[in-house]
Amino acid sequence: MSRPYRIVCVVAARPNLVKIAPLLAAFQPPQTQVETVLVHTGQHYDADMDAQFFNTLALAEPDFRLQVGSASHAVQTAEVMRRFEPVLDQLAPSAVLVVGDVNSTLACALTAAKKQIPVLHVEAGLRSFDRTMPEEINRVLTDQLSELLFTSEASGTSNLLREGIPPHRVHFVGNVMIDTLLGQLPRAPSTASVLRQAHLAGFIGDGAHYALLTLHRPSNVDDPRRLRALMTAMVKLSEDLPILFPLHPRTRAMLKQHELASLLDAPRIACLPPQSYLNMLGLMKHACVVLTDSGGMQEESTVLRVPCLTLRENTERPVTVSEGSNAIAGRDPAVILALCRDILRYGGKSGRIPQYWDGHAAARIVTATTNWLQTRRERRA
Known part of the structure; x- marks a missing residue:
């Protein structure tokens, strides 16, 4: 042998x-x-x-x-x-x-x-x-x-x-990452369970409608003007829809460094610590909309068929836009808010799961x- x-x-x-x-x-x-x-x-x-x-x-x-x-x-x-x-x-x-x-x-x-x-x-x-x-x-x-x-x-x-x-x-x-998602999805906890872990039971109320937000890319969080604009837009969006915001360590540090952390004191924005893989799957699965600059979450939301807005000017994963549930929102607060409100009003696109x-x-x-x-x-x- x-x-x-x-x-x-x-x-x-x-x-x-x-x-x-x-x-x-x-x-x-x-x-x-x-x-x-x-x-x-x-x-x-x-x-x-x-x-x-x-x-x-x-x-x-x-x-x-x-x-x-x-x-x-x-x-x-x-x-x-x-x-x-x-x-x-x-x-x-x-x-x-x-x-x-x-x-x-x-x-x-x-x-x-x-x-x-x-x-x-x-x-x-x-x-x-x-x-x-x-x-x-x-x-x-x-x-x-x-x-x-x-x-x-x-x-x-x-x-x-x-x-x-x-x-x-x-x-x-x-997409090998989808192998893991499909294998682990049955183990993903409910949103209520994740919020209980974070001592936020009852935050989203009985309707369980919420947006899931993640930001971590330097192009979004290192520039104080851009970060302020994005956070201000999220505060405005939270008037329409509660937001769950697992905070990446880099983002938390930049908010503190640029003296912007007070923006997140809005009553309908819940800042969470970094979440486990299963917790993030659970939060994504039940969200009305995902707002992110993460490439992986563009793919995961496509398979979960949850509307996703990418807070960047481009994506290296175009199939999530052409076939999936993703749309490129850019970084203009007015555009982001308009797209979110369209999703709330009309439901957003669910797309289809790409080949393989x-x-x-x-x-x-x-x-x-x-x-x-x-x-x-x-x-x-």
């Missing part, structure tokens, strides 16, 4: 865990002859939240924790590379699998490529065409370094082919990867 293949799987932030969990499960023996090694770079790390995600998703502890922490883009990328290289030297893997578009994604892909280790990129080809977004730089460069590129929507495949990636390296497999967002993306990725590994071994024999 031939020796097993070894794939190093990299995570850096909680959304990465949601994407990697079904892949680790699908690679398990006896389904495959692949040994997976999980490396957590610690780019985004909170002990309590990390533990919740690992427990919820039934993930074993990472084999390696690099504990990089926060820093500037350049320092963080360099530090991930410095700490990841010895792991590759120790393991000599058949490939390195990276997900998404955070700094660790690019850093680990670059380290592997320089050591002649093939890179597999899950969620490849997504493009906002906005080079001011650090994630866009990470996406483009990671794709150029990758040997196998797994796309979650048809636009990703088109983008890669237009950028010169050979077609045989691109596989349209669907069916809970089987991980299986497709594993099939393509194991076939490629076997062919590669045979050619080198």
